[in-house]
Amino acid sequence: MERKEYGTTRRFLSTLVICNVIFVCCALPSDLHAQPSLWMKKHETVATHDIMFFDPSAGFDIFDVFDVFDAGRIQPEHWLAPDASSLIGPIYLNDARGKVSVISQVTPDLVAKMFPGAPRGNIERYLPMIRKALAERGLVDKMMVLMAMATIRVETSRFDPISEVPSALNTQAPGPPFNRYDWRQDLGNLGPPDGAMFKGRGFIQLTGRKNYGFYGALLGHNLIGNPELANSPQPAAQILAAYLKENEAAIRGALAAGDLATARRIVNGGINGLDRFTAAFLFGNQLIRDYGGSIAFSTNLPEK
DSSP, X not given: OHHHHHHHHHHHHHHHHHHHHHHHHHHSOSSTTSSOOSSSOOOSOSTTOOEEEBOGGGOOOTXXXXXXXXXXXXXXXXXXXXXXTTOOOEEEOBOTTOOBBOGGGOOHHHHHHHSTTOOHHHHHHHHHHHHHHHHHTTOOBHHHHHHHHHHHHHHOTTSSOEEOOOOTTTOOTTSOTTGGGTTOGGGTOOSTTHHHHTOOEETTTXXXXXXXXXXXXXXXXXXXXXXXXXXSHHHHHHHHHHHHHHTHHHHHHHHHTTOXXXXXXXXXXXXXXXXXXXXXXXXXXXXXXXXXXXXXXXXXXOOO
């Protein structure tokens, strides 16, 4: 008697579940950019990106980005209503200009190939912060991701935030280290000890009182009072992304023209390390899939 009632109840529940599944599947849009529904909608945008939310039990990394061509990998049961209590954060699809996101391809394995000799531990530790910072600024397409990675390749080949070291470029003997920076008006320095205090730091080697003040205020860090914060992993990743975002239009213009030297100059102020920048950019360009048109990048290195 009890078994019979249990079997009847189980059949009833199974029928109910199947009906619900059919209803949900019919409600889901077939196009990722279709009219928003309960399960997927253009939620409040971060950096003007379409956002989807996923069930944390699905096994996806919070910062994985699935481009529109891989959307079939995402199953309906992994989608959550935007007001679900278990939301873990945004998954970026593609930016407002229709640029396909490649962040999900930027794995430790791929970065290790672009950074020969860099400790694997550094890549695994810092890459998630860099991916997050780039996504927050909307820099998720192939051009800007490669720009970020190639820049890091020049500035810190070990893939960690570091301080600039004295060299002929920043120090004039027999003076103190970084004395060439002390009176640089373009850097906003006011004389000693500004050169040493605001030397290059982080993944992008932020340099100068003006830059420390601007990006500190932009990101909510007291970089003037505590310049060493620019070497802390999370601020360093944020500074990298913010700097690229502030110069995005000029960088995109240079990259669209295939001019890596100009792209490097926009960040560096010169072309120091252009050979390493170019090598990393072109190698990464081969490693990362892209469904858009290809660009012929110039491999001719101008004289310094």
